[in-house]
Amino acid sequence: MSNKSLVVITGASSGIGEAAARSFSQAGHPLLLLARRLDRLEALKLPNTICEKVDVTDLDQIKSAVAKAEKQYGPVDCLVNNAGVMLLGLCDTQDPKQWEQMIQVNMMGVLNGIHVVLAGMKERRHGTIMNVSSVAGRKTFPNHAVYCGTKFGVHAFTEQIREEASSYNVRFINIAPGVVETELLSHTTSKEIVSDYQDWKKQMAEPLVSEDIANSMIFAYQQPQRVCIREILICPTKQE
Numbered sequence: 447m448s449n450k451s452l453v454v455i456t457g458a459s460s461g462i463g464e465a466a467a468r469s470f471s472q473a474g475h476p477l478l479l480l481a482r483r484l485d486r487l488e489a490l491k492l493p494n495t496i497c498e499k500v501d502v503t504d505l506d507q508i509k510s511a512v513a514k515a516e517k518q519y520g521p522v523d524c525l526v527n528n529a530g531v532m533l534l535g536l537c538d539t540q541d542p543k544q545w546e547q548m549i550q551v552n553m554m555g556v557l558n559g560i561h562v563v564l565a566g567m568k569e570r571r572h573g574t575i576m577n578v579s580s581v582a583g584r585k586t587f588p589n590h591a592v593y594c595g596t597k598f599g600v601h602a603f604t605e606q607i608r609e610e611a612s613s614y615n616v617r618f619i620n621i622a623p624g625v626v627e628t629e630l631l632s633h634t635t636s637k638e639i640v641s642d643y644q645d646w647k648k649q650m651a652e653p654l655v656s657e658d659i660a661n662s663m664i665f666a667y668q669q670p671q672r673v674c675i676r677e678i679l680i681c682p683t684k685q686e
C-alpha cells in the first residue's frame with residue numbers, strides 16, 4: 447500500500463488536529479477532516495482534502511463521511527482520533543451534563559471512529575489508528591477527575607483493541623500530550639479553575655505547541671508497518 451493513502455483526522459478545526467492536518471498534508475496524504483466547525487476546516491485550504499461537518503458522537507455521520515472520502519481517495523490507512531473536550535470541575539459542583547459531554551466525545555467519539563474503519567483495515571491487513579489521550583490518562587490532576595477518567599479509559603481500550611488487531615497488522619498508537627497551547631481550556635466554565643490552570647501553566651516557561659504533537663504523529667506513522675510505537679508520552683520539559 448502506498449504511504450500516500452487517505453488519512454482521517456477528527457477535531458481538525460483547531461489546535462493539535464489542525465497541526466496534524468497540515469503535517470499529513472505536507473507529507474502528501476489526501477485527507478478527510480472532521481469537526482463541527484466546518485468553516486474552520488475549510489479555511490485550512492489544504493489540497494486533496496474533504497472537509498465534513500461531523501459530530502464524532504454520531505456514528506452514522508462518521509460512517510457517511512468516511513464512505514464519501516474512500517470513494518474518492520481509496521481506503522483509509524490512518525485514523526487520527528483527536529477530537530476531545532476538557533471541562534474541568536469538582537464532582538460535587540460541576541454540571542453532570544459536562545461529564546456526559548466528555549464521556550461522549552473523548553470515549554464514544556474515539557470508539558465510533560475505530561468502529562467505522564477497523565473492519566476495513568483488518569481485511570486489508572494494513573492500517574494505523576492513533577488515539578489522542580493525554581498525560582492525564584496516566585496520572586491524575588486537580589479538577590480533572592472525569593477528564594482523567596475518559597483519558598485513562600482511552601489508554602485502557604486502546605491497549606486491548608491493539609491486542610485484538612495485532613495479528614491483522616493494524617497498529618494502535620496512543621499519543622499522550624502534556625500541556626499544549628490550544629483552545630482546550632477555553633471551554634471550562636469555572637473562572638477560578640481556569641485561572642488556577644493558567645497560573646500552573648505559567649510555571650512551564652514553554653508549553654508545547656500543536657506542531658510538536660503533529661511531529662510525533664508523523665514520526666510514528668512513517669515507521670515501517672512492522673514497527674508499532676505503542677505510546678508517545680510527550681510533555682513540556684519543565685512540566686512535572
Ligand code: NDP
Binds near residue numbers: 500502630
Ligand atoms: P482544541 O480545543 O483546540 O481542539 C479540540 C478539537 O476537538 C476541535 O477541533 C473541536 O472541533 C473538536 N471537537 C470537540 N468536540 C467535538 C465533537 N463533538 N465532534 C467533533 N469534533 C469535536 O484542543 P486540543 O487541540 O488541545 O485538543 C485535541 C486533543 O488533544 C483532545 O483530545 C485533547 O483532550 C487532547 N490533549 C490536549 C492537551 C492540551 O494541553 N491542549 C493535552 C493532552 C491532550 P469543533 O469544536 O469544531 O467540533
